Amino acid sequence: MRRRLTVRGTVQGVGFRPHVHRLAAEYALAGFVGNTADGVLIEVEGPLPDVERFCELLAEHPPPLASVTGIGHEDLPATGTGGTFTIQATEHTTGRTQLPPDTATCADCLRELADPADRRHRHPFVTCTHCGPRFTIATAMPYDRAATTMARFPMCPACAREYGDPLDRRFHAQPVACADCGPGLRLVPAEGTGARPARDAEALARTRALLAGGRIVAVKGLGGYHLACDATDPRAVATLRARKERGGKAFAVMCADLATAESVAHLTDAERAALTGPERPIVLLRARTPGDGPRLADGIAPGSPHLGVLLPYTPVHTLLFGLPGDPPGPRVLVMTSGNRSGEPIVTDDAQALIRLAGLADAWLIHDRAVAAPCDDSLLRVRADGTPQLLRRSRGYVPRPLTLPVPVGPALAVGGDLKNALCLGEDDQAWFGPHIGDMGDLATLDATRRAEAHLAALTGVTPRLIAADRHPGYQSTAHARRRAAEAGLPAPVLVQHHHAHIAAALAEHGLDGATPVIGVAFDGTGYGDDGTVWGGEILLADYTAYRRFAHLVPAPLPGGDAGVANPCRQALARLWAAGIDWTPDLPSVAACTDTERAVLHGQLTHRIACVPTSSMGRLFDAVASLTGACHRAGHEAEAALALEALALEARDADGGEYAFGFAPGPQADPAPVLRALLADLRRGVPAPVLAARFH
The missing domain is CATH 3.30.420.360 (Nucleotidyltransferase; domain 5)
Incomplete structure (x- = not known):
């Protein structure tokens, strides 16, 4: 019999066609497999039991990176001609195929990278059907080499043999290359560094030496450039922070391996799994106090109990940390987005030399173009062990x-x-x-x-x-x-908060037939009344909503200037609650006499004071009242400082602060503020105050 199968899902760029070819060969089936715009098309012909078994195994055991969302079946008349099973040329039309995300270098490729006897020893672009770039090199669908940024690198005879061998791990692996035919590396030093340009292995060796010497290097990766420096060098970290004008915002660090990550942060099993998975996001971990491992510079994550950690996910990263026999170098590197603050990540080589000038002391560049900028993803693990994506990017898009x-x-x-x-x-x-x-x-x-x-x-x-x-x-x-x-x-x-709730409905698979009670707490969002919302409880489905309840609004004096000054927000919240600005309060002491006078005038005469129901702004105010943060240099700095303060307390020591209720209905934070200030004046430690507020 002959059967046609149409397979949908993430089935291109993951070794699906080679997998089908090997499975058909195992059962001596004739036919073909090919990429189409909608997925993969298969026709198999042979004895009915063998065809049935082939279909069962295809559905139950796809390749590791594949995700099958549907398989259509259609029985056809048998040709009776026998023959072999082949991989067909790809149709180049648009459709609905799901391209896989980029994935971290697999264990087999890492073994080849480190094996002096392997022809890909130290090859910075080693990859196979189970790992490497996908989304960031694809320019069109269906996914074939001609539709990637590898198209300009013709395969050498050895790579072409692997690419065409159904039994090889690189059978139809589109990014396949080696030192003879693939992309190359070059080091471009900035003027005045005294370093010389270099290529390939020498470029990597000199880059490692520059990093060990406290220099900052712009490193081209999968989705753009990183700025890297030795995370244990206080001067290098401070220089990078100053050059990038990053204020107090934390840097992420890349550790050479899992053991090094364990030495700088506490890991649960779930966090370990997230850190080592094929997506390789930055994972927020609890930082360790300095011990036997590398001592990170204090400027990595100032004032934070958390540390953003990721592991190498490209061969270039692995080589930056060195292979056995290489001179010793940093085991932990700062890896921050290659851009100036407020700009998108840089991907173009010529632009990198211009836009990162003054930030980097050298550039480690490769000549495989980036088709799509893609920053690192950010993840934290919840208390129940489930992952929560905070930034969905490399490793997850376009899933x-x-x-x-x-x-x-x-x-x-x-x-x-x-x-x-x-x-x-x-x-x-x-x-x-x-x-x-x-x-x-x-x-x-x-x-x-x-x-x-x-x-x-x-x-x-x-x-x-x-x-x-x-x-x-x-x-x-x-x-x-x-x-x-x-x-x-x-x-x-x-409406901003309706969008948040509709997104949560979709994420949890709810059809919206019955309205839900949706809670949307954030920093800002344009409200229907022209004010700033952000502490909202809506009755909502996908198409409509009603504002059921919200936080009692308070003035936001100065707009964005107020957001940057939590001490001013605290005074505005106290004013709205009818609480005096007494000199013993940390927020009052943090404001100058002039600030307080101007602020009082603004609030009294309602000058540049947009009302806000934002929960984020309430957190900012409490951060100042507890002394955690009075001036914020970046978004959410005050709230993060308040969370860090709360984590210093073992618990809330039996106390908690209850909101009042006002007509609307509205949640009134005035009782919370009065109770907090009463505790403050009784000498309750600030960490306990923060824990009770949370």
């Missing part, structure tokens, strides 16, 4: 979410902070990588390129665009321009 309700072809452009986009059609939603804050033209350009790239990979042509309702958002203005250019209707403007 789709299956929606509980269908959508028309649509583009959602995201908001102005921590921007990311999404394309949806039918029951699938594809997420783009983290882009950043929409603060300049470079970010808007990155957004346009990310939209075009994701559309090319998914085949989605949006007929509708959704944007935040905030009239001043750059992302909303971009959506309007994008709609006009495409001849589409004006964008659908969505």
Whole structure:
């Protein structure tokens, strides 16, 4: 008999066709397999029991990186001609194939990298069907070498033999290459460093020496550039922080291996699994006090009990830490996004030499182009051991979410902070990588390129665009321009907190037939009444909502200036609650006489005081009242400082602060503030105050 199978899901770029070829050969079946725009097409012919067994094994045991969402079957007339099983050429049309994310270097490739007898010993781009770049090198679908940034590197005879051998691990592995035919490395020193340019192995050796000597190197990775330095060198870390104008924001660190990570942070089994998985995100861990392991510079994560840690995920990273026999070098490196604060990550080599000048002392560059910028993902493990993505990017995009309700072809452009986009059609939603804050033209350009790239990979042509309702958002203005250019209707403007709750509905597979009680607590969002919302309880489904309850609003004097000064927010909250500004309060002492006078005038006459129900701003105010943070140099600094303070307390020592209730209904924080100040004046330690507030 002959049977046609159409396989949907993440089935391209994961060794699926070689897997099918080997399975068909095992049962001596004739036919073919090929990539299509919608997945993989298979036809097999042979005895009925063998065909049935083939189909069972295909469904039950796909390749490790594959994710099958559906298999269609159609029985066909047998040809009776016998023959072999072949891999067909790919159709180059648009469709719905799910391209896999980039994955960390697999164990087999790492063994080859370290084996002096292997022809890929120390090859910085060793990869196979089970690992390496996918999303960041793909330019179109279906996924074939001609549709990747590896197209400009013709395979040498040895690589071509591996690529064409169904029994080889690199059979139809699109990024396959070696030192004879693949990309190369070069080191470009900045003027005045005294270093000389170098290539390939010498470039890596000199890069390691520069890092060991306290220099900052821009390292090109899968999705763009990192800025790297020795994480144990206080001067290097301080220099990088100053050059990047990063303020007190924490740096992530890359550890050479799991043992090194264990020496600088506490790991649970769930955190260990997240750290070593194929996605290789940055994982937020509890930092260890300095012990026998590397002593990290104090400037890595100032004032934070947490440490963002990741492990090497490319061969270049592995080689930066060195192989056996290499001179000793740093075992922990700062790895921060290669950009200036507020700009998107740099991917283009010429732009890197310009935009990172003054930040880097040298550039370690490879000549495989990056098709899509893709920053590192960020994850934390909840108390119950489940992972929570805080930034969904490399290793996870463009993996789709299956929606509980269908959508028309649509583009959602995201908001102005921590921007990311999404394309949806039918029951699938594809997420783009983290882009950043929409603060300049470079970010808007990155957004346009990310939209075009994701559309090319998914085949989605949006007929509708959704944007935040905030009239001043750059992302909303971009959506309007994008709609006009495409001849589409004006964008659908969505209330910020309704979007949060609708996203939670989709994430949990709820169809929205019954409205839910949705809680949305954040720092800011444009409210229906023109004020700043952020402490909201909505009755909502996907299309409608009602503001059921919220935090009692307080003035936000000075807008963004107020956000940067938690001590001013504290005084505004006290004023709204009718609590005097007495000199014994930390927030009052933190403000100058002039600040207090100006602030009192603003509040009394309601000058530049937008009301806000933001829970984030309440956290900022309490951070100042407890002395945790009076001036914030970056987003969420005060809230993070308050959390760190609370973690110093073993528990809330039997106390907690209860909100009052006001008509609306509204949650009134005035009783919380009065109880906290009473404890403060009784000498209750600040960590206990913070724990009781939480």
